[in-house]
């Protein structure tokens with residue numbers, strides 16, 4: 001069956017796509033010409049009333065695209081200014097030719113003196129995929145002037161300063177209203193800092209042959225709400241609860257009992273056949289009051305769980321587990337028992353912190369769900385290192401722990417060992433609320449219990465979680481969104497047809 005979703009690319013792949021598109025072309029500037037024209041058409045379509053256009057051009061071919069756009073705007077009768085740093089005259093032959101054509105047509109170029117001219121639209125053609133270092137002070141001032149101008153900003157290819165590969169900003173990056181990508185979509189615009197800087201996304205393939213793109217190696221596959229149906233098929237009419245698996249959720253030390261309650265509720269709403277919870281005695285009654293469908297038992301150690309362990313199809317360990325003696329004991333014993341009983345595991349929250357502190361070989365088929373802080377502990381680096389290059393981090397985590405990893409946060413990434421990451425193109429900052437991750441853990445466990453493999457369950461669950469977050473936010477707004485709101489809406493999202 002065809003893979004769901006659409007490929008996203010990194011800079012190396014985009015360079016290969018460009019080279020293959022240009023092979024045999026008589027005019028090496030043909031793509032630059034098309035890119036600048038596409039930029040101007042997009043500007044006209046989105047901002048038809050804009051008359052004064054400021055085009056900020058950098059020293060490379062992204063600047064070249066800007067000069068082409070500026071010439072198009074000039075020829076359309078607009079009031080156009082190209083703005084650049086004195087030190088950033090065009091350096092490539094193609095960009096120099098486009099700059100010369102603009103000047104020959106009477107176009108005006110001004111050096112940046114701390115402020116951009118008055119304009120109805122600012123074009124960001126400073127850097128594209130060729131960004132190679134953090135901007136210096138003068139360039140930072142120019143970037144800040146673009147973002148702070150007040151007029152809408154159309155970024156050509158990439159918002160300048162954002163890494164198209166990593167989705168991170170070293171220093172400063174343009175905050176664009178819209179970004180028009182060229183040739184093929186970039187991974188870095190969709191994760192980490194990408195969405196905050198890129199604004200609305202468009203793509204122009206510049207008329208190249210499809211095979212130039214399909215021959216390139218994707219850096220990730222993007223999935224969104226339309227892809228849920230790939231995994232969430234209608235149930236067989238002859239189904240019974242035994243077919244939909246039994247989830248055992250372990251966690252909820254004193255003071256964090258709500259975490260395992262949320263995981264259990266999410267597992268139920270994501271369609272697990274049976275959900276059992278092992279937690280501290282004090283949490284048994286409240287958990288049963290909220291979810292009478294769950295089977296709840298007080299647990300001091302795993303031997304108290306022997307029967308439950310054998311019956312479970314998947315074990316979710318971590319929500320509210322804590323790092324005290326209780327959590328330590330359950331962590332070690334659960335991993336031993338899961339290995340001995342060959343039970344699929346989902347590890348989250350303090351189970352990840354305990355794993356980082358006491359590394360051990362994991363059994364096959366484990367799913368880890370770190371947020372960037374937990375991911376940093378699992379790799380022995382800082383959180384900033386994870387966020388600097390989320391795609392590399394998720395690949396490294398999957399390889400280091402031989403597990404499927406969900407790296408959470410804006411533009412969550414899911415990766416199996418040696419695989420191409422999946423980019424979850426859904427979710428919103430309303431989900432940055434305590435307990436949201438516990439809901440995800442419950443969903444993954446439920447899908448695993450319903451027969452999905454580790455990678456399928458992780459991708460589908462991360463997508464379902466994010467789609468539910470978007471639906472809940474659409475109903476009541478992002479601020480104040482609670483994990484319980486997601487659980488309430490999960491059923492509507494988890495059934496084919498409900499998410500058309």
Ligand SMILES: NC(=O)C1=CN([C@@H]2O[C@H](COP(=O)(O)OP(=O)(O)OC[C@H]3O[C@@H](n4cnc5c(N)ncnc54)[C@H](O)[C@@H]3O)[C@@H](O)[C@H]2O)[C@@H](O)CC1
Pocket residue numbers: 014015017018031032033035058059060061062063064065091092126127128129130131132133134135136139156157158182183
């Ligand atoms: N790759 C492609 O397929 C196509 C590329 N085109 C455009 O060309 C762009 C790539 O062009 P380039 O490879 O010339 O790269 P860029 O124009 O993105 O930037 C490279 C230039 O900026 C300088 N530079 C990089 N980081 C800097 C920093 N922090 N401070 C100051 N200077 C810095 C480099 O020394 C170099 O001169 C694409 O993003 C796109 O806009 C289009 O013309 C059409 C097709």
Ligand SMILES: Nc1ncnc2c1ncn2[C@@H]1O[C@H](COP(=O)(O)OP(=O)(O)O)[C@@H](O)[C@H]1O
Pocket residue numbers: 349370371407408409410411412426427428429430431432433434435436437438439440465
């Ligand atoms: N800005 C955001 N955009 C999209 N999703 C987000 C954002 N912030 C958080 N989330 C999602 O919300 C969940 C938060 O999980 P986590 O940080 O583990 O919270 P907790 O430990 O409190 O349960 C993750 O699935 C994450 O991807």
Ligand SMILES: [K+]
Pocket residue numbers: 062124125126127128155156157158159160
């Ligand atoms: K740009």
